[in-house]
């Protein structure tokens with residue numbers, strides 16, 4: 001198993017996402033998800049000034065996250081770590097940044113949706129204080145038909 005990297009490890013660099021990053025991001029997106037986002041979805045998030053961040057490891061994009069902020073709540077739309085760099089603490093660092101960002105902007109809670117079958121991501125979020133608060137039936141496309149989304153939320157204390 002890979003070593004977990006500390007947040008202040010000099011090999012790590014967290015910065016805003018730019019359109020020039022989308023080639024690298026789409027490669028990770030394709031590798032990580034059976035139903036990946038396309039370039040236009042990412043471009044729309046950048047255009048609409050969502051909170052879009054990349055986490056670089058040794059100068060290469062290893063993870064990214066996108067969040068919207070409403071008046072009282074944040075919505076984490078995507079958080080993804082390159083499959084070859086998972087279990088190194090990168091997801092955790094990025095999630096912590098996004099939650100701190102939302103909290104600093106007076107969000108009372110952060111929401112997200114996750115595929116019911118994505119048990120790894122559900123455990124990941126549960127370990128960091130998210131709880132299941134709802135279900136969207138048939139929310140996602142699936143190989144055979146549709147799949148439910150679990151809505152998870154974390155109150156900002």
Ligand SMILES: CC(C)(COP(=O)(O)OP(=O)(O)OC[C@H]1O[C@@H](n2cnc3c(N)ncnc32)[C@H](O)[C@@H]1OP(=O)(O)O)[C@@H](O)C(=O)NCCC(=O)NCCS
Nearest residue numbers: 032079080081086087088089090091092114120121123124
């Ligand atoms: C879910 C994901 C973001 C986790 O990122 P990661 O960098 O591998 O996770 P970390 O190394 O930061 O792990 C953080 C914690 O989550 C736990 N965790 C991570 N992946 C897990 C898994 N698949 N199953 C169970 N626990 C998991 C770790 O054990 C760790 O817990 P601990 O510190 O209490 O021991 C990553 O696996 C991923 O990008 N998956 C594909 C995309 C995806 O499904 N995104 C979520 C969509 S909503």
